[in-house]
Amino acid sequence: xxxxxxxNEIDRVTREVFTTMLGMDVAMGEAEVERDVPGPTDGVxxxxxxxxxxxxxxSLACSAATACRLSSRLLMTEIAxxxxxxxxxxAELANMIVGGFKTGAEQRFGPMGLSIPSVVYGHxxxxxTKGTSExxxxxxxxxxxxFDVHICLRPGDAPPKGDGQARVSRLQSVMARDAxxxxx
Amino acid sequence: xxLDVLIVxxxxxxxxxxxxxxxxxxxxVGNVYEASNxxxxxxxxxQHNVHLVLSDINMPEMDGLELLRRLRSSDEWKSLPVIMxxxxxxxxxxxxxxxxxxxxxxxxxxxADQIKEKLTGLY
Numbered sequence: 268x269x270x271x272x273x274x275n276e277i278d279r280v281t282r283e284v285f286t287t288m289l290g291m292d293v294a295m296g297e298a299e300v301e302r303d304v305p306g307p308t309d310g311v312x313x314x315x316x317x318x319x320x321x322x323x324x325x326s327l328a329c330s331a332a333t334a335c336r337l338s339s340r341l342l343m344t345e346i347a348x349x350x351x352x353x354x355x356x357x358a359e360l361a362n363m364i365v366g367g368f369k370t371g372a373e374q375r376f377g378p379m380g381l382s383i384p385s386v387v388y389g390h391x392x393x394x395x396t397k398g399t400s401e402x403x404x405x406x407x408x409x410x411x412x413x414f415d416v417h418i419c420l421r422p423g424d425a426p427p428k429g430d431g432q433a434r435v436s437r438l439q440s441v442m443a444r445d446a447x448x449x450x451x
Numbered sequence: 452x453x454l455d456v457l458i459v460x461x462x463x464x465x466x467x468x469x470x471x472x473x474x475x476x477x478x479x480v481g482n483v484y485e486a487s488n489x490x491x492x493x494x495x496x497x498q499h500n501v502h503l504v505l506s507d508i509n510m511p512e513m514d515g516l517e518l519l520r521r522l523r524s525s526d527e528w529k530s531l532p533v534i535m536x537x538x539x540x541x542x543x544x545x546x547x548x549x550x551x552x553x554x555x556x557x558x559x560x561x562x563a564d565q566i567k568e569k570l571t572g573l574y
Binding site for chain 2: 352
């Protein structure tokens, strides 16, 4: 399948995170390439940004019930309903999965940066990214339920051609002229 | 002598896990303080004397490498053991932390045994 290396890498890091931090095996399902990420109708989505020569987003999405079970296992405490602890735990799982993916991706694409995770919880919502990016959705199943890892990755915007400093100076001149009509 | 520790991570889950792991070691762990970023960590260090810092790298306000840089440039904290615990696993980041004076480096995800091993090696 297209993006085979990406799928294999996500499978590897997800297994590592789940076996190491949760003591649990995971089974990967059939990965798919999607145009937009529809998102769950309700549940928890944790998003982590990637930047560098290649840019993108990684996310971990699951139902509220699965999020509670995963968090209970991670924190070794019973959590019955989504609360701040659950959101933080899911965010950290996403952070470790996307962070592990980043380390592998850097060997292909050069240095990359990782954002601080954001997490969304609610009902009847969807997620979108700006532009026409492709997402790879990798479904997983574990003892605590199902979850999806999504990755969107594309080359970053190229720097301007020619003399970058000259372009900045010209832009500054235009801005100054527009702000002060008497400026020459 | 009790070992007082400062845990610095923007994830409450990781702070909780590390608290648990610290209590599971054979070390005489005393007070364990928490901070969610480098700014809070420096404020905590002004208030409490600790013997060890466990710090993430990617955090808002002030990241772990800047925290490390400030600790190593201060007379009071330049010898304070600092172990980085982070998703940043690339060689560049590891070398950067080493150059700045990190005492050790543990990559997330981590097992309790990996943390214990790092600490036992220090004390």
